[in-house]
Amino acid sequence: MLHAAWLIPALPLLGFVVLLLAGRRLGDPAAGWLATLMVAGAFVTTLVVFSGLLGRGGDNRLFVQDLFTWIPAGGLQVKTGFLVDPLSVTMALFVTGVGTLIHLYSIGYMHGDDGYHRFFVYLNLFIFSMLMLVLSSSFLGTFLGWEGVGACSYFLISFWFERPAAPSAGKKAFVTNRVGDFGFMLGMFLIFTTFGSLQYTDVLGHAGTLTHATAMAIALLLFLGAAGKSAQLPLYVWLPDAMEGPTPVSALIHAATMVTAGVFLMVRINPILAEAGGVATLIAVVGAATALFAATIACAQDDIKKVLAYSTISQLGYMFLAVGSGAYVAAIFHMITHAFFKALLFLGAGSVIHGMHDEQDMKRMGGLRTWMPITSVTFIVAWLAIAGIPPFSGFWSKDDILANAWDKSPILWLVGVVTAGLTAYYMSRQVFLVFFGKERWKESAHARSEPEAEAEPEHEPAAAAGGGDLAAAVGGRDVAAASHGDHREFTPHESPPTMTLPLVVLAALAAVGGALSLPFGSFRPLETWLEPVVGDRLHKLSLSGSTQVAYALGTVVLALVGIAIAYLIYLGHRVREESVEPKVLRRAWYVDPLYAAVIERPGRLLASWSAFFLDAKVIDGAVNGVASLVRGGGTRLRAVQSGYVRNYALAVASGAVLLVGYVVVRGGG
Amino acid sequence: MTVPGAWYLTLAAVLFTIGAVGLLVRRNVLVMFMCVELMLNAVNLTFVTYARMLDDIGGQSVVFFVLVVAAAEVVVGLGIIVSIFRRRTDATADDASLLRG
Numbered sequence: 001m002l003h004a005a006w007l008i009p010a011l012p013l014l015g016f017v018v019l020l021l022a023g024r025r026l027g028d029p030a031a032g033w034l035a036t037l038m039v040a041g042a043f044v045t046t047l048v049v050f051s052g053l054l055g056r057g058g059d060n061r062l063f064v065q066d067l068f069t070w071i072p073a074g075g076l077q078v079k080t081g082f083l084v085d086p087l088s089v090t091m092a093l094f095v096t097g098v099g100t101l102i103h104l105y106s107i108g109y110m111h112g113d114d115g116y117h118r119f120f121v122y123l124n125l126f127i128f129s130m131l132m133l134v135l136s137s138s139f140l141g142t143f144l145g146w147e148g149v150g151a152c153s154y155f156l157i158s159f160w161f162e163r164p165a166a167p168s169a170g171k172k173a174f175v176t177n178r179v180g181d182f183g184f185m186l187g188m189f190l191i192f193t194t195f196g197s198l199q200y201t202d203v204l205g206h207a208g209t210l211t212h213a214t215a216m217a218i219a220l221l222l223f224l225g226a227a228g229k230s231a232q233l234p235l236y237v238w239l240p241d242a243m244e245g246p247t248p249v250s251a252l253i254h255a256a257t258m259v260t261a262g263v264f265l266m267v268r269i270n271p272i273l274a275e276a277g278g279v280a281t282l283i284a285v286v287g288a289a290t291a292l293f294a295a296t297i298a299c300a301q302d303d304i305k306k307v308l309a310y311s312t313i314s315q316l317g318y319m320f321l322a323v324g325s326g327a328y329v330a331a332i333f334h335m336i337t338h339a340f341f342k343a344l345l346f347l348g349a350g351s352v353i354h355g356m357h358d359e360q361d362m363k364r365m366g367g368l369r370t371w372m373p374i375t376s377v378t379f380i381v382a383w384l385a386i387a388g389i390p391p392f393s394g395f396w397s398k399d400d401i402l403a404n405a406w407d408k409s410p411i412l413w414l415v416g417v418v419t420a421g422l423t424a425y426y427m428s429r430q431v432f433l434v435f436f437g438k439e440r441w442k443e444s445a446h447a448r449s450e451p452e453a454e455a456e457p458e459h460e461p462a463a464a465a466g467g468g469d470l471a472a473a474v475g476g477r478d479v480a481a482a483s484h485g486d487h488r489e490f491t492p493h494e495s496p497p498t499m500t501l502p503l504v505v506l507a508a509l510a511a512v513g514g515a516l517s518l519p520f521g522s523f524r525p526l527e528t529w530l531e532p533v534v535g536d537r538l539h540k541l542s543l544s545g546s547t548q549v550a551y552a553l554g555t556v557v558l559a560l561v562g563i564a565i566a567y568l569i570y571l572g573h574r575v576r577e578e579s580v581e582p583k584v585l586r587r588a589w590y591v592d593p594l595y596a597a598v599i600e601r602p603g604r605l606l607a608s609w610s611a612f613f614l615d616a617k618v619i620d621g622a623v624n625g626v627a628s629l630v631r632g633g634g635t636r637l638r639a640v641q642s643g644y645v646r647n648y649a650l651a652v653a654s655g656a657v658l659l660v661g662y663v664v665v666r667g668g669g
Numbered sequence: 670m671t672v673p674g675a676w677y678l679t680l681a682a683v684l685f686t687i688g689a690v691g692l693l694v695r696r697n698v699l700v701m702f703m704c705v706e707l708m709l710n711a712v713n714l715t716f717v718t719y720a721r722m723l724d725d726i727g728g729q730s731v732v733f734f735v736l737v738v739a740a741a742e743v744v745v746g747l748g749i750i751v752s753i754f755r756r757r758t759d760a761t762a763d764d765a766s767l768l769r770g
Contacts, residue, residue: 639770642766643769645765649692650693
């Protein structure tokens, strides 16, 4: 059964090829159903492989399927193949599982969009690349998938390329990721020069032979790659902007799967990390700092998707904190539960945006509970999960990480706990603003400023009828109000079943996902399952069970306090909302302007110096200089060419005399 | 009695000098041409003399090459001169300075 492993990425690849060739003809919704079917097929295949792996003994759960030698170049032999072990199968399971649900959701969400089939082409290519990333048997194969998901991320962020913000957000993601990718590549080069191979089985089995310095260099370089892909400090800036893409993309790529690739890579190279000493501490510190930093920003964002974006960065920080603390299982555990509840949050947000006719500002929502019952109930489940309220999944995974962080350093634990409180606060703020309170969209309906936000069927005819579509897009709210006057009278509506079904399934998973690893006794299936991958490098908790429960209770109380504060501010109106949303947080600590000043400005100066001095003066100067040298020399030398034969004859004679004189003098000496 | 080789060489040097000076100082194209021939044959004389003195056939065979080349040169050179004179009656070498840079 394990030999079916190649089918897992092959099915989405087939879907990609078919959609690329015939997607336009299949159209809406057949193209979407085909794409969904392919990913669902990959999921079923993964289940088959998973059961095959379960059938093997605990210490025999490693299967390498090499298809062919990809690069046979002297000492560099890279095989295209698949490494089937508990880690890769776990990743493949939730990538294809969550991927299927999000494909299904997209059928409804993207309905009526001009780029319908194009969307699914990219989405299937993304799933293929992601599966190559997790399943490949070599670093180079993983890197292929790594670049593939990066490219798909770029395509999908820029999906609505007619909006100016989308392509520039795509470019930002691409360029920022390039910084990380260069670390990954250098890391690979170093691995190859050290081990002479890029196959995981060759490298990870011999990690013990590494010197400390080499191990540190490899780990640091690969961590740079991971920090870029997984949006950690200081390379996180692309992720909030990536929200320009369609919401299912944000759910799939920028919450559940692609951004966790960095965590996956770190867990994959855990034998190298074990040799690298201080790097683990660095990873933990970066993770904790990112978690807290992003959580503070999330407290003051108005865009429903921006809040979730910063929340994702924050939760990824938790995962790196876990990796740095040696709690690899906790990192994977949180990755899985996070995939459930964050995908659910994004899809719920997409459903809200859909139902609110492309409104993304939470300050213009409110009271949607009664209008969108399924969306609001599932969103609330996800909210409780991310806020860390037992027995929802987020509580168990977050608590697992915090307990391990305590062993690493109480300071890291404290940062994690504060972040947990902030998480509960900003998520409650979002839920209260969107689903509870006054129905602010009724009074703000006439002041909508972005009628062109996301292409959507009910909206399109009205926009066309209004006739001032373009003017509304550029002219601001007055024009918009004038040309769309009749469109104001809308009511939010619940989304179609293709969209609500994934919400319900994900809500169920987000609620019970914690069962994968409970801190009671010996029932920790995820840890037993991943044991062959992490072995004895896994950090053993020093806390006793009862202490851990006490700490966990403290975290829960803090989460409840966070929820209560959000309730008092955003539902009780005890404090003015503006006073708890300082400008520095609304502007995300001014990091973008800072990067613009520190990196972009010198870059621009260098570019203009190169263009207007280096190129114009030095390069062009050298070329022009050679030309004028030749011209000047020619002007002077033309006098020699007098046209008189006697002059030439004299020159020949003098030359001959000189030659003879030379021979005579030399001959005499 | 035999004439010493040095006399031949001296004669050749005198002939060569006459030719060279003539080439430099005269303006008449035909005369300049004859001067060139004079120089070539002075060299030929040298070659033959040395061939005789050193008892080496190589010098005599070079003379054949020079003669052949000189004959070819005379054909081309006289052709050019004739075509120049066809256009203008009293042309000197200095009048044909169209290739001045």
